[in-house]
Structures are given as structure tokens and as C-alpha cells.
Amino acid sequence: xxxxxxxxxxxxxxxxxxxxxxxxxxxxxxxxxxxxxxxxxxxxxxxxxxxxxxxxxxxxxxxxxxxxxxxxxxxxxxxxxxxxxxxxxxxxxxxxxxxxxxxxxxxxxxxxxxxxxxxxxxxxxxxxxxxxxxxxxxxxxxxxxxxxxxxxxxxxxxxxxxxxxxxxxxxxxxxxxxxxxxxxxxxxxxxxxxxxxxxxxxxxxxxxxxxxxxxxxxxxxxxxxxxxxxxxxxxxxxxxxxxxxxxxxxxxxxxxxxxxxxxxxxxxxxxxxxxxxxxxxxxxxxxxxxxx
Numbered sequence: 001x002x003x004x005x006x007x008x009x010x011x012x013x014x015x016x017x018x019x020x021x022x023x024x025x026x027x028x029x030x031x032x033x034x035x036x037x038x039x040x041x042x043x044x045x046x047x048x049x050x051x052x053x054x055x056x057x058x059x060x061x062x063x064x065x066x067x068x069x070x071x072x073x074x075x076x077x078x079x080x081x082x083x084x085x086x087x088x089x090x091x092x093x094x095x096x097x098x099x100x101x102x103x104x105x106x107x108x109x110x111x112x113x114x115x116x117x118x119x120x121x122x123x124x125x126x127x128x129x130x131x132x133x134x135x136x137x138x139x140x141x142x143x144x145x146x147x148x149x150x151x152x153x154x155x156x157x158x159x160x161x162x163x164x165x166x167x168x169x170x171x172x173x174x175x176x177x178x179x180x181x182x183x184x185x186x187x188x189x190x191x192x193x194x195x196x197x198x199x200x201x202x203x204x205x206x207x208x209x210x211x212x213x214x215x216x217x218x219x220x221x222x223x224x225x226x227x228x229x230x231x232x233x234x235x236x237x238x239x240x241x242x243x244x245x246x247x248x249x250x251x252x253x254x255x256x257x258x259x260x261x262x263x264x265x266x267x268x269x270x271x272x273x274x275x276x277x278x279x280x281x282x283x284x285x286x287x288x289x290x291x292x
Contacts, residue, residue, distance in 0.1 A: 005197060007046075007087070007153060011034075012049060014049060015027055015050075015054075016064070016097070017061040017064040019054055027051075028072045031072055034046045035081050035086070044085060045114065050065060050103070052095055058097065062106075066110075086114075087113070088116065089118050089155070090103050090115075090117055092161075092166025093125065095164065099122075114153065115153070117152060117155070118154065118155040118156075119136075119180060121155075121165075124160075124165045125161075125165045130185075131180070131184075133184040133191075136184065136185060152195065152197070154197070155199045155200075155201045156212070157202040158174050158178045159180075171202045172212070182215060183215060183219070185198075186215060190219055190220060198212065
């Protein structure tokens with residue numbers, strides 16, 4: 001009733017590519033328990049860490065992990081559990097299965113799998129990989145090229161790292177010392193029109209989540225803050241598009257609905273970099289149609 005999305009994090013000691021059969025069975029059991037609880041609670045994502053290489057080649061670890069997931073699905077079917085979406089998370093240590101490519105591969109292989117991108121883990125695993133807005137492009141591009149995701153589920157915190165990757169989470173106020181800086185992620189999301197649910201994972205989750213929200217709202221371009229345009233453009237030749245505004249904080253919930261946008265076919269490409277200052281047609285249609 002309150003329109004709140006619920007995500008759950010499964011136990012941290014899951015390992016899809018464990019060496020011992022007993023540990024694989026326990027990992028499957030933990031995921032089944034998470035799926036059952038998630039079904040009860042209506043969780044839209046069941047986040048988990050895929051596992052660790054355990055001194056094996058990543059390709060071998062991935063092969064074992066896929067076989068484990070197949071067994072997991074067989075047992076879920078036997079249990080009658082149907083409403084679930086597992087969300088393997090990018091991991092922060094270089095010895096763990098779970099870089100961006102591996103998470104994307106798992107999600108591209110199986111139904112009921114959607115990626116969770118922990119940007120701090122990506123940063124730590126890459127030993128300081130995310131230092132500016134453009135550094136996020138390759139992550140989003142990899143996801144866009146291989147997965148059909150409407151809204152990306154992701155985590156963010158500043159993080160301390162060493163040669164092996166993740167060491168410790170830090171607060172947003174420590175961004176200059178440890179990184180990454182949330183403004184770079186938000187700038188990329190806003191400029192490219194990405195849809196994302198960002199979970200704050202700093203040691204001060206309640207305080208820093210509000211800081212992230214305020215930072216996002218302060219960075220929304222002035223164009224997008226306008227409640228509407230005076231009138232819709234009128235053209236002779238039109239292209240009919242269905243557009244849905246979702247997760248847009250400045251559009252009242254009661255006004256978020258399907259609506260039609262008319263664009264002139266012959267000037268379609270001109271909208272990509274026009275006087276409205278929007279970086280894509282998708283972003284432009286959002287901006288021009290806040291009057292619903």
C-alpha cells in the first residue's frame with residue numbers, strides 16, 4: 001500500500017562454486033530459504049554474493065556455478081516456489097567470483113536472474129577504478145549490451161581498498177579520501193537517463209541515504225524541474241511513441257501513466273543534441289512531457 005520496493009540479501013556464506021558437495025547443498029538451501037521468504041514478503045530482488053574462485057580459474061568457477069544454479073531451479077520447482085528474482089552482486093575482492101562480466105554472464109544465462117551492481121565493490125576490485133563520471137560508462141554499456149533491464153538494482157558506498165580489493169566501507173563525508181564520489185554516479189545516471197534503485201551501504205545508512213537523495217535532487221537539470229511545457233510541438237509528419245514516466249520524483253504518483261508523444265520523423269535525429277540540452281531522445285521525451 002505504501003509503494004515501497006523490498007529487496008533482500010541472502011546469507012553471505014553462499015558459494016555457488018564451493019569445492020565440497022555439502023557446501024554446495026547448503027548454498028542451494030540458503031537460496032531456497034531466501035526465495036521462500038522473498039515470496040512471502042513480495043521482495044523484488046534477492047541479492048547474494050556468487051562465491052569465490054578458491055584458487056581455480058574463473059572459467060571453471062563459472063562452470064560449477066551454472067551447474068549449481070540448474071540444481072537450485074530444480075529444487076525450487078519441486079518446492080513450488082515461483083515468484084522470485086535472484087540478483088547476484090558484484091563482489092569486492094579479487095579472489096571472488098563476481099566481476100561485472102561474470103555477474104552479467106550469470107544473468108544472461110538464467111531466467112529469474114537480474115544483476116546487482118555494487119559500485120563500491122567494482123571500485124575496490126579495480127583498485128580505484130571509478131574516479132570520474134565517464135568511468136561508469138563501460139559498466140552501464142556492458143549491462144545494456146547483454147541484459148534487458150528496465151531498472152538497475154545497485155549499491156553505493158565509499159570504500160577503502162588494498163591490493164586484494166575491498167577492505168572497509170566508509171561514509172559519504174569521507175569520499176575525498178576513499179572514493180568513489182556519489183556525484184559522479186548520479187551525474188552519469190542523470191545525463192544518460194538511466195533508471196536505477198540505489199541502495200546506500202555506508203556505515204551511516206539512514207543519514208547518507210538522505211544525503212544521496214538531496215544530492216540527486218540538487219543535480220537534476222533545471223529543464224527537468226519544470227512542471228510542464230506551455231504546449232506540445234505540432235508537426236505534420238509524426239512518430240507515435242508510448243512513453244512511461246516512472247521513478248521520477250518531481251512527477252506526482254497520480255500523474256505517472258502512459259501517454260503519447262508526437263515527434264516529426266524527419267527531425268528525429270536532431271533531438272539528440274538540441275537546444276533542450278538533453279543527451280538522448282529518451283531523456284528529451286521525459287522532459288517535454290511532464291504535462292500529463
